[in-house]
Amino acid sequence: MFKIIVDSIKTGVITESRPFDVRPSFGFPVIDFPRCTLCDECARACPTGAIHSQASGPGQRTLSLSYASCIQCRACVEACPENAVSAGRDAEVAAFTRPQLQQTASFDVDAATGACRFRQMDVQPGPSLEESAAALRDRIQGRLGRSLHVRQVDAGSCNGCELEIAATTNPLFDLERFGVHFVASPRHADVLLVTGPVTRNMEVALQRTYEATPEPRVVVAVGACGCSGGIFGEGGYAALGGVDRILPVDVYIPGCPPRPQGILNGLLVAMGVREARTVAQASPRV
């Protein structure tokens, strides 16, 4: 016992004062749309359809990138012949709607040569980040301002997200100092932290857990699968898709799996303590 105390005093506090300063070497891909020639190599390389191009009208095409379904495999970064896709280093991406996690650019197609030229970035449908943040704030009416009790529900995950959610409780991240606490029952919870893809066999249990959670309940979807079905897709016989197919989702935390600081950030966004950010910063080109 004495030795344990001495060792612990020697070790001191290992909790990091600034968990958000840790920059991963790869967060999400960043597309330099004006540089893009719409050759489609990245879309073909993407295993989940997170990058997708389509005709949008006569002489026009669009290219879109959705962090909701990105599994951070880097295939697009390696595939791009124009070096227009680069490795972003932001781990802390969170949003309130799926469209907020998407960027779309319009291109003009030259009728003679078929060459594509960047025209403009499109405005995403739906509310802006600020509007959504205000709406969530109104809904919870300041009742969850200083602390959150969280019930985690695995509705079909591969366990990758669970490992990283558990990592937020380790002594280095220590999420309890931010007022976030994991509880054992939905009846004690303010927030359901749901990972997916929601499976057919978990759908009923997820619905019941939601019903057991007192209002104002906040649903946070975690991971590429929770946000969009990820590599398992949507509409399958067993994997139904993103959490928002079953429940109204308030905050999306994409990533495969999201890093612990990303999960922590998303919870603080749900609390209204941090601002949501959805476009990753590109790392400096070398």
Next chain:
Amino acid sequence: MSMVTAEIANALNVAEYRIQARQPGEVAIEVRAADLPFIADAAVQGLNARLLSLFAADERARRGRFVVHHVWSLPKLDTFLSVSAPVDPAEPSFPSITARHPAANWFEREVMDYFGLVPEGHPNLERVALHDDWPEGAWALRKDFDPETQVPRVEGSFHPFRPVTGEGVFQVPVGPVHAGIIEPGHFRFDVAGEPVLYLQLRLFYVHKGIEKRFERLPWPHTLFLAESISGDTAVGHALAYSHAIERLAEVEVPARAQVLRAVLLELERMYNHIADIGALATDVAFTVPASRAQAQREGLVRLYERLFGTRLLRGTIAFGGVKHDLTPEGADALRRHLRMLEREFDSLITLLIDSGSFTDRVDVTGVLSNQVARDLGIVGMAARASGIDADLRRDHPHDAYSSLTFEVPVESGGDVRARLMVRAREVEQSFRIVSRALDMLPDTPLRSSMPDALPADAAALGWAEAWRGPCVHWAATDERGQLMRVKITDPSFLNWPGLTHAVPGNIIPDFPVINKSFNLSYSGNDR
């Protein structure tokens, strides 16, 4: 190889020409379905065979038949034996081997659930994978089942819990949503006071249709799917699956990549074992070592992030090799970190086993006896803690393991402490393996190029001994070189029945620590 085929032919009492040696380390024989039980008995008696997988494939479109496959490990011969038998769609049944080889129990019922083929003579013909609200007659892995079928929910009770009766006996249902940050599954405890009389499981809550999804995705994208079978075993499953695809395409992996793959597999073993050891301390409320283990685990995954750009080692394996090289500076950083970690880990284990209050909780708790483990065909780390000396890295060496020397730790207790000690000793072996591997890193390319298309009408096994135990994959292509069927076997699938034998006799408050000492995957089991 001919000596091996001769020995196998002799033991199975079949003509040697019927044993086909297709790929290195793997032989196949096709028999009549009626002969499956005799072959199984002969393989176990004559060759010490251990069942690692059992599955079906739907070949009705081209050959008018289903095929049932048994995959046996023959450790003494460094060979896998694949026994296949055709099944007539007009009489959709095949003889069960479960009564004599209980390892086949869940496998055969799963074939029934997903293919509609009935294992005749199975002692318990209940559903295992399908939940009660799944209608009869919808077989998801048949080729004519569209993966996007929206199957209606029906009222049903195909999977009754066995009642335990007596004065003061009651049932405690737990799950599928659990109290901790863990995966979903349902446990039904029958208890008399505190002691558990009987434990029943209902799993497959996180069945995602992964095997079906393999048939749908373009094969170059399927490695990402393999990494998501069980998020804590990304390297293990990615390796087993790449091995299957590489053997199918007859691609050789360069020597440097083989060594790096072994390093990655050991790094995965380390972070999982250390986290589990911490979790065992958590489950008996011993928080100091729990926090230390969590800090050690976090230190490791941050190092992985620096070296490979990924904390949980996703995206490190590529078909034909590995994606990222380890630079000399990276190798030095790894060596330094592991030297420091080795000292910290050693003091963590000492702290645990020197504490009477900890050992009181783990000694003779959750015993899985050697006999039961053998009968059930338990594999991997849990088997080694019950005195079964089996490890694919040594018995069927993959990657660089044939040139790496290491010990396979075996404990005889079969209790929580034995599983803890196997983990601790395996982490120590991993330190040696990584250190030796880094010293011998050959100077070759990182990956071989893969063909644009996979060969048509081919099939191959792939395997890897991941931290829980053997991951065994089987991949087969159709006449156009598309993936026709992929079978994934996670060690958890073989080990879950072991838990139901380790828990009775213990008290409910010890269940978390027993469950964690196995730490079986739900996602890998349910797929």
